[in-house]
Amino acid sequence: xxxxxxxxxxxxxxxxxxxxxxxxxxxxxxxxxxxxxxxxxxxxxxxxxxxxxxxxxxxxxxxxxxxxxxxxxxxxxxxxxxxxxxxxxxxxxxxxxxxxxxxxxxxxxxxxxxxxxxxxxxxxxxxxxxxxxxxxxxxxxxxxxxxxxxxxxxxxxxxxxxxxxxxxxxxxxxxxxxxxxxxxxxxxxxx
Amino acid sequence: xxxxxxxxxxxxxxxxxxxxxxxxxxxxxxxxxxxxxxxxxxxxxxxxxxxxxxxxxxxxxxxxxxxxxxxxxxxxxxxxxxxxxxxxxxxxxxxxxxxxxxxxxxxxxxxxxxxxxxxxxxxxxxxxxxxxxxxxxxxxxxxxxxxxxxxxxxxxxxxxxxxxxxxxxxxxxxxxxxxxxxxxxxxxxxx
Numbered sequence: 001x002x003x004x005x006x007x008x009x010x011x012x013x014x015x016x017x018x019x020x021x022x023x024x025x026x027x028x029x030x031x032x033x034x035x036x037x038x039x040x041x042x043x044x045x046x047x048x049x050x051x052x053x054x055x056x057x058x059x060x061x062x063x064x065x066x067x068x069x070x071x072x073x074x075x076x077x078x079x080x081x082x083x084x085x086x087x088x089x090x091x092x093x094x095x096x097x098x099x100x101x102x103x104x105x106x107x108x109x110x111x112x113x114x115x116x117x118x119x120x121x122x123x124x125x126x127x128x129x130x131x132x133x134x135x136x137x138x139x140x141x142x143x144x145x146x147x148x149x150x151x152x153x154x155x156x157x158x159x160x161x162x163x164x165x166x167x168x169x170x171x172x173x174x175x176x177x178x179x180x181x182x183x184x185x186x187x188x189x190x191x
Numbered sequence: 192x193x194x195x196x197x198x199x200x201x202x203x204x205x206x207x208x209x210x211x212x213x214x215x216x217x218x219x220x221x222x223x224x225x226x227x228x229x230x231x232x233x234x235x236x237x238x239x240x241x242x243x244x245x246x247x248x249x250x251x252x253x254x255x256x257x258x259x260x261x262x263x264x265x266x267x268x269x270x271x272x273x274x275x276x277x278x279x280x281x282x283x284x285x286x287x288x289x290x291x292x293x294x295x296x297x298x299x300x301x302x303x304x305x306x307x308x309x310x311x312x313x314x315x316x317x318x319x320x321x322x323x324x325x326x327x328x329x330x331x332x333x334x335x336x337x338x339x340x341x342x343x344x345x346x347x348x349x350x351x352x353x354x355x356x357x358x359x360x361x362x363x364x365x366x367x368x369x370x371x372x373x374x375x376x377x378x379x380x381x382x
Contacts, residue, residue, distance in 0.1 A: 021277040028278070029304040030253075030267045032260035059269070062221070062253045069223035076221045078250070084292075086212040087219070101275075113220040 001041050001175040004153065005188055007034060014181045018099070018128075018159070026125055026153065027060045038175055039067025042123060042151045045173045046072065049148045051121035053077060055114065055136050057107055064153050065123040072121070077114055079107040079136060088112065092142050096135030099128065107135045109143070116144030127152035127174050130161025137168075154178065157189050192232050192366040195344065196379055198225060205372045209290070209319075209350070217316055217344065218251045229366055230258025233314060233342045236364045237263065240339045242312035244268060246305065246327050248298055255344050256314040263312075268305055270298040270327060279303065283333050287326030290319065298326045300334070307335030318343035318365055321352025328359075345369065348380050 013021040025031040042064070054076040056065035062078050069076040083091060083106075092109045114120075120140045122133055133150055140147050150165055155174035165172050177189035204212040216222040233255070245267040247256035253269050260267040274282060274297075283300045305311075311331045313324055324341055331338050341356055346365035356363050368380035 015277060019277065023275075023277050023301065024304065025266075027275070028268060028271065028301055030257055030260070030269065032257045032267060033264070035257060036261050059249045059253065059271075062250070063257045066221055066223045066226060066254045066257065069221070070227050073224070075216075076223060077219060078221065080219065080250075084214075084218070086206060086210065086214050110214065110219055113215065 001038065003034060003037055004176045007031075008154065008176055008178075008186060012186060014183060014186065018156070020154070020156075020178070020181060020186070022154070026063075030063050035063045035067045038064050038153055039069075039071045041175055042068035042173070043071035046121055046149050046151060046171070049121065049171060050119055051148055052119045053114070053145075054121050054123050055079065055109070055140060056123050057081075057132055057136060060125040061123060064125060068121070068123050068151065074121075077109060079109050079139060081105050081107065083108050092139050094135045094138045094142070097131050099131070107132075107139060109139050111143060114140065114143040114145055118143070118145035119148045120145045121149040121151065122147060123151045125153050127155040127161050127172070128159040130159075130164055133161065133165065149173070151175075156181075192229065194225060194228055195367045198222075199345065199367055199369075199377060203377060205374060205377065209347070211345070211347070211369070211372060211377075213345070217254075221254050223254075226254045226258045229255050229344055230260075230262045232366055233259035233364070234262030237312055237340050237342060237362070240312065240362060241310055242339055243310045244305070244336075245312050245314050246270065246300070246331060247314050248272075248323055248327060251316040252314060255316060259312070259314050259342065265312075268300060270300050270330060272296050272298065274299050283330050285326045285329045285333070288322050290322070298323070298330060300330050302334060305331065305334040305336055309334070309336035310339045311336045312340040312342065313338060314342045316344050318346040318352050318363070319350040321350075321355055324352065324356065340364070342366075347372075
């Protein structure tokens with residue numbers, strides 16, 4: 001998606017340790033127009049997978065997931081990292097290592113909103129090693145749901161998260177694929 | 192907003208202690224269509240305040256804020272509750288008591304995305320006592336920005352958060368105003 005690639009080139013900052021800072025349009029400040037365009041693009045890419053629900057992880061996955069849900073006409077569930085008091089005692093929970101947090105986080109979904117028979121599309125801001133997305137896949141599996149697609153705004157292809165997802169037979173799409181990044185600049189994967 | 196009131200009557204659950212559970216369409220599962228309609232409604236209500244930026248708090252404020260930002264054509268900043276490693280060392284930070292968490296949380300914004308001269312519209316899921324929104328107002332004030340409006344999806348009028356905001360001269364709007372709730376049901380404020 002050219003609009004997203006351009007924005008990454010203009011405003012993305014490589015801050016070392018494999019981390020791309022995109023806080024000016026995704027992770028802290030959000031560009032609603034860009035998110036809406038991304039949602040349309042996800043809807044186009046996943047039009048034929050008959051997803052019944054989108055699953056994402058708080059926090060930065062919410063904006064692209066809700067945009068995609070709007071254009072696909074399906075609800076979104078965001079996995080919580082802390083169990084709120086409104087959630088029942090019995091929950092679906094998995095642990096996931098967070099690269100940017102440097103520790104393990106919990107991903108929690110209420111069985112009220114993720115159940116057997118659902119066809120789940122996972123949407124997140126980044127696809128890097130794929131650890132968070134694998135956590136979401138485990139949650140869907142515990143619920144008895146089927147994961148039919150994974151979409152990310154930005155993929156770091158050099159962290160190879162896609163390989164494992166595709167080996168599970170999952171349809172993977174990302175809107176900007178970064179092949180390498182360093183102080184010298186960002187190189188996109190030529191598709 | 193009739194669509195939201197209907198949804199609250201159909202799916203909202205009073206779980207005691209002044210807490211309304213709306214996890215099936217706002218706080219855990221999100222209805223993207225409803226959020227988009229809410230965004231349109233906020234855009235209509237705040238059309239004339241010349242806001243330059245929306246400020247919200249993670250997590251549940253993000254979906255309505257991004258929808259409002261789309262329809263108003265302005266960016267959204269969401270205050271973080273934990274400082275991510277992409278944020279500079281010097282941040283805008285305030286403390287806010289959380290009723291549903293039973294403890295004080297931090298609200299953190301990077302000065303990169305909230306500065307002097309901004310006209311800020313605050314959007315959040317709930318307006319109850321107004322403590323979270325007052326925290327966001329303090330952040331805007333530290334940044335030298337002006338708060339020109341506050342919009343909430345659901346207001347609990349009996350917690351009187353609106354009074355304090357209006358006494359500060361702020362334009363307050365909410366899309367569903369709950370006057371009372373109990374095991375017997377939910378009563379909306381007649382406007």
